[in-house]
Every structure is written in C-alpha cells, then in structure tokens.
Amino acid sequence: MTTDKKIRPIHEYVEGILGGNRILLSRAITMIESKKPEHQSLAQEIIEKCLPHTGHSIRIGITGSPGVGKSTFIEAFGTYLIREQKRKTAVLAIDPTSQKSHGSILGDKTRMDKLSINENAFIRPSPAGESLGGVATKTRETMLLCEAAGFNTILIETVGVGQSEIAVHSMVDFFLLLLLPGAGDELQGIKRGIVEMADLIAINKTDGDQIDLAKSARKDYSMALHLFPEKESGWTPKAVTCSSQEKEGMADIWQLLLDFQQLTLANDWFENNRKQQLKNWFYDLIDLGLKHWFYRDVEIKQELRTIEKKVVAGKISAAKAVSQLLEKLI
C-alpha cells in the first residue's frame, strides 16, 4: 500500500490525469497544495504538461451568504448537470476563512452525499492554511488539472463575505449569486459590489410557504439589476427562482448559462476575458513571488526584526528602513 503513496514519475501523473484517473488527479492536487518545494516543482511540471488540454469547460463561480444553501444547491445543480446534461462536473472552493476555523466549505463532503459518490463528479475542498492569494492560486491550478482530466463544468464555491468573491470572479466565466427570499434583509449581508458582479441571481429555497415571497424578491432583483451599468460581456444579468430541495429551476439556470456562453463566444468576450484573467493572474503571481522570495531570505529575516523595532520606536523612518533593506538585498 505504501508504494502507492510515493511520488511517481511526472508522465504517470500526466497520463493518469489526461485519462481521467481521479486518484492520480487527487494526488497531483495534493502536490499543488503541499508546502514542500519538491512537491511544488513536481506540481508545476504536471500543470505545464497538462496546459494544452485545459480550458475546455465552462467555469462558474457560486457565492452567497452562509445559510443560503450553497451546498444543497451545488448537490442539486451538479446532479442535474451530470444526469440530464451529461456534463462532467468538478466542484472546488475558495474559502480563506478555513485557515482559521479549519472548517473549510466543502470540507464536510457528507453535505453533498449524492454528488460526492458520482463518478462524473469531483469534489475538492478549499486548501487550508493559506492566505487568500495562496488559496486562489491553488484553486486556479486545481481547476486546470480538472479540465485536463475531462471535467467540462467547473463550479467554484465561495462564501459571500470578504474579498474571496473577487478572487473567484477573477477565474470564472460566469458568476452566480444565491440569495434567500426576503430581498431587503438579504441585501444587508451581501455587499453591493457582489451583486454588481453577478451574471445571475438565483433566489434559492423557493419552496413551501416561501414561494410568493421568492417570486416578489425575483421581481425586485430583476429591477435592481437593470439599474447597474451594462456589463462588458454584453450580458444582461437575470434573476430566477429555484429550489434545491425540490430540484426545481435547475434546467432554467443551465439554459441561461448556455445563452450566456453563446452570446459571449459570439462577441469574443468569452475568450478575451479568459486572456485578461490569465494576464492578471500572471501579475498577481509576480507580486506573490517577490514577497515569497524576500521573506524567505534568512539574512533578511534577522535584519527585519532589528529594523522593525527601530521603525516602531521612531528611530528611523519607515521609508528609509525599507530602502536600506532593499539596497542590501538587491
């Protein structure tokens, strides 16, 4: 059994992933998430080899406040995609809060019990113990490997608080915001900027005695969405109702996704947006790389503490301290 766990040659991972081998896919993702330099460089080689086989998917970001039913929605929507649309669906997450609580979203796979055992689904929780920048990079790389493994629908879940939606938005084609019936209360928890990012608002839990409330919320959001400036994609954001419990509304949502894709493929936004995202990611990685390099330098670490004390004590200006540090290094 232990031989299975050891590191294999790169080509075995690559061939495995391209052949749709989920175990090797998982192991490669573990390399991506690993802090060990040898795992890191192996992961980079695997990604490099898989690169020509990536991109053939629709990438969907899904957000919403805690309690809106994201997991139940993804279970229902993912199952619909696999059964009715024959789509291979990967579910990833960006959740920087998991580093604190260790309660990563998607971490509790039992919340998606049907989806997690489906052979056409692949569920991977948010990597733990990372900054948002780190989590986003790892999720993006994981997405590429999933695409290479033949997953043509990528769902990236995030929590509806903080900066993580911006990270998800920067790596998906389409951004879906889940809300609850009861528009007014809901808007307080969701930042205006997130509503502006949405391509589709789905009022979840449209079932039981909430149907009327949900329908009226849908109308309100439809109106509100028209007040935002037109999107570069040329797409007019929509609002729909759905019930993850009753598995209703899934076909409508999928149809809207197809409409969106058709429109944005035709007007070249789909391709241009991905290129722009790739470019931004490249520059984000440069920033991360520079910091990583700077703070790894052992001499700098020692110097940093001494000089930080001087700065805080007001004995040297922050700017001068930084010039001195950088001069020494460069």
Next chain:
Amino acid sequence: MTTDKKIRPIHEYVEGILGGNRILLSRAITMIESKKPEHQSLAQEIIEKCLPHTGHSIRIGITGSPGVGKSTFIEAFGTYLIREQKRKTAVLAIDPTSQKSHGSILGDKTRMDKLSINENAFIRPSPAGESLGGVATKTRETMLLCEAAGFNTILIETVGVGQSEIAVHSMVDFFLLLLLPGAGDELQGIKRGIVEMADLIAINKTDGDQIDLAKSARKDYSMALHLFPEKESGWTPKAVTCSSQEKEGMADIWQLLLDFQQLTLANDWFENNRKQQLKNWFYDLIDLGLKHWFYRDVEIKQELRTIEKKVVAGKISAAKAVSQLLEKLI
C-alpha cells in the same frame, strides 16, 4: 524669484519646518510628491531629520459619501478648533480617484475659503497621478512634516467609496463618518465595513426642516453602533448631529475626541495602535518597494512583454513563467 524655487540645503528645510515656516513646509511636501529621484531622496532626508519632532498630534480621519458636505464640515470644524481651542490644524486628503479626474478633493481650496487663509491652518490636496498605495504613503509622510511644523490636529479627508477609507483608517487615531439625515437611504451608499470602522458618526446638515429627521437618524445609528463587536480601543462609538452651515455641534464633537483620547491614552491603546500602524506601514512599504524595484528593471520590462504573450497564449503556465522571471532576476 527663481533662486527661491531652487533646492536648498537639507538643514534649511528642516529648520524652516521646525520653525513653522509654511512655505518651506509646502516645498518639502512637493519634494515628497515629486517623481524625481533627487527630490525623493532629499524628502527622505528631511523626514528623517524631522522624525523626532513628529507624533504630537491627534490624527482624525474624516469620510462620507460625496454630497455629505465634507468640505463645509472641515471648514466649520477646523475654524472652531483654531478659534476656540487654539489648535493648529492641518487638512490633508487621500483621494485616489483624483488621478483620473484631476479633480482632487481639497483641490478646490475656495470651498474652504476661511480656513485656507487662516495662519493656523494648513491645507494640502491629495497628490495626483498615484496609485492608492502611493497616495497613502505620501499623505502619511506629509502628515509627519505637518506635525514637525507644529500642527497638533491632523484632519485626513477621504471619499466614502472604495478602499481609501482603509488607507486613512490605517494612519489615524480616530475615524469620523459623516452621514446625512435619512438613515435608510444613506446606508446603501456607505459600506457596512466603513460604519464598523467609525469611532463617531456625525449626522451633518442637521438644520432647517431636516432637524427632526436628523435626530431620528442619530437614534437609529446609536442603536446600530451598539450591535457591532466591541472595539479594541475600548471606545464605544457614538452618533451625534451637527450643522456645518450653522456651525453647531462642533464643540460636542471635539469633546468626544478629547474623551476618546483620554480613554485610549490611559489604556495604552493610543500608543500601541500607532506602533502597530507604523509596523503595518513598514511592511506595506516593503511590498511597494519590491514591486517598484522589479518593474523598474529594464531587462525585466522587455522580457515581461514576451513572456506575458506566451502566458496569455497558453504556451507556458503563469507559475512557471513567474519562476523563470524571478530566477533570472535574483
């Protein structure tokens, strides 16, 4: 006349600033804002020499949506501070939007006509043509020189949109949020995070037929402020009404500032917060410095374009491209 404009020896600037010479203070700030390396290094020397004379002030951040009457408030509050409290007051601004519109806040000094001609006031608009990080650094350095010149009250204005409040919050002791009467409408334009940062909410334009509305808004905000988690400073945020037009409420606001200062000096938060801010600033400057150095390298600039194209074309992974770039440089 032209000899006045030429660069003087460092000690002349320093002595001038410490002696309260506003012309030399202005010129030194112009050096801070200059892009020329010789001005930059001169500015750093001046700051360094002034450093022992900084910090003896209360630093107050002031924010609010456009239209809330920030300039009129600062005119009224600044005049009150100078006349009634004999405080020397400097008014600075952080407005990264000014780089686009060239219509910097505070740029139009006529909006503060009484204050701008008062010899105990010093007004300096937001530096233009900079990123938020750059603007924030320059404003912070300007604040230090103002303190060295004897200004013991620093008001830093910002617009109530985007990330600039976080920048202001990171360099002040006390954060004042101006709102208009009519609580519900107002909250939509102001992000929840900004309300959470506030030490004081002042309902401006409490005059004419808006007095009742303002009083009821004050009550609502007082209640809302109690719902937020307790602040590290130990201070309970307050809500008051004021009228910049009628110059009412200024003494109350000043009294609350004194209460705040007394409390936080006693529990050491005042000093500890400044130390923490200085530390954070130091690390922000390291980030800025690393980027600056990286993108200034001419070889890198050429290489960057070539490699960016490869990344966007999917010929090389972003991570591998970045490692190659950094390896070459380091």
